Amino acid sequence: MDVAEYRKRTEAALEAARVERAERVDEATPAEALGRLLDGATPVGERLAALQIVGRAAAEDPTVIDRLVDVLADTAALPELREGAVEVLQGLAFLVTVFAPYRPRYHEVLRAMVDDPNPILRRRALAILARYKDEYAQRRLTEGLEHPTKALLPAAKAIQYLGYDIHAEYFPLLRRIVEKPPTVSAKREAIRLLAADPSSKTLLSRVLNDKSEPSRVRQMSALALQSLAPTSFERAARQISLDDTEDDRLRATTIGALARYGTPEPVSRRSTFSRRISEIQTTASSPQLRRASKSYVDRRSG
């Protein structure tokens, strides 16, 4: 490719974008956008567009962050506007040093949003606070799991958010959820977090080996056990991999994991297991199973 020509083409694209921007006469200045954003009489579409302009203006005037927090705090404002404000504020949160002075009030407003009637806003608030290991959010999430009438979110989401700061005191609760799950999704999430709990090895093995469990639950158990207790996982994985009555996706997962992390086996002493995997590579009807088996054969012979 001719580089001089490429440069000309790139510059022409910039010029075209410049012309297009100049023709967009309705684009507000940051000050106008702030006025539109805060004016409840402005149509919601214009206020949402104004949000973006105000957010970008933080590059030159960080105080607009406080105005965006005002929008978020306004419980009378339309939920979509407040959702938009969270998104813009999170984008600005990446300017960590610029955002720092505004974060305490932002988190205060988010804590108030935990009880908002709008489920999306509740979820957003708890997700953000949980990442910052906010004790209030963690307490409310735990309460909701222990007493479902106090739940702020579906159980699976609450478990997931607790996982941003997983510690041992949650493990008994998570084990109870695995034993008596409110939903399959909640069970999967609890298993995911128990990958960090050495006391859950037996429980995870049992779930993995229980053919009556949903395939996705067993798959999560496989991954969790692999992380927690590789030797136990390998033992179970070798059986599952060769069992034609097992779910193909689960078998592909176990074969793929054994290919990558299983105990090395000298090529000169190929076991029955390796031979069977070679057969699966050619005979399995599932493309995923064939791919995983091929990966095993390639890695083990390579």
Add this chain to the structure above:
Amino acid sequence: MAWCRDLQGEHAIHAQLTINGGPNATTAYIGWTPVPAQLRLVDGPPGGGAIDVTLRNVVTQTGGQVCFSTDRTPPFPTTLDLSLPADGTPVNLMIAGQFDKASRADGDAAIETVVAGTNQQLAVTRLMVCVRKDAMTLTNAERYRFLDAFATLNDRGMGTFSDFPSMHRDLGLDQAHGLSGFLPWHRAMLLDLERELQSIDRTVALPYWRFDAAAPSVFSAGFMGTPDANDFVRFEPGHPLESWVTDMGLGILRSANFLPANAPTNIRNESVTLDLDETANRYSPWRALMEIDPHGHAHTRFTGYLFDPATAAADPLFFLLHCNVDRLWAKWQWLKDRFDPTQPTSFSPLGSGALPIGHNLDDTLWPWNGETDNGRPPTAPGGAFPVSPITAAPGARPTLKAMIDYRGTLNAASWLGFDYDDVPFQ
């Protein structure tokens, strides 16, 4: 094969091309930036005269292609004539990948050295034109090599990948965001990761996710995964990243607010981004504007880890996203000629002390500097900057300054060893 007849009879003459100082097994990996090479005769005719040779691409239809020069000044022709002393004294030249002709596989580029005006081959030297590419354009094999190396680096949460999320959290975030250090710090982080991946598989270059374009194959179960109803990212069974573990736990949490077949909305496109601060084209305003949008907007097109700075680097997609941020900076530098670190239009503030530590040109970059006091975070994960077999830059304790002239445009010794597929050298 060329033959030489002398008093001892007839024997073969060979040439030897050494790229980037050699040995070629580890150094014959180039991008668009010209790199030094040496060509010499082996077993030349004793007491004979110089032999005129031509260097050229072996295959010109597929694979990586190269061009040549005797110095770093364009143009770079696709053949080069040289005269090689018979006594084996090496002749210096420069080799670069031909823009837009990158390799797909290791050694798919080859340079043939022939006796000038003939097809008598003196040497065939295999190499790879290895550049950072749009993730959408990767072949299945390229994608697999990248994912495989990434999974090895992660090693179910026990590998050295754990240093990367650790450096991008808590007080470490102050070193990397909101001020001038944003772009150089992330450039160093990406290069660190890329060198770690290359120590596992030298053919890997970081791909980038163009967040202003649709990328359906990136957001597929075979590449970066697809979320289930609970935002847990699922991969094809047996996928290398299926056993991904970080200190955030098992797996990856991510859900996009756009469909895989579409580009995200509310995000500045490339042309608009490159034209921010359009009249003066100064680094500081440009960085401040682009850090919010597209960078911040790209992060918030997702829920899950990417949505917040404290958790973002636990998601492998973070590195593809930031590779695109870095590409935009590289392309802006190329378009506006912003490689000279002594110019405030290329970076400001110059010197040190004007901004908090970590954001001034002469400051060293944490955590690679190992500093844990004087305004730095209390720990420095990861150790010194990894070395590269192809360049000594940026050294074990890099400064921000070392990240500016990344191609060695002004100073060849500054070359960091990477290029983007759409940012030429010239």
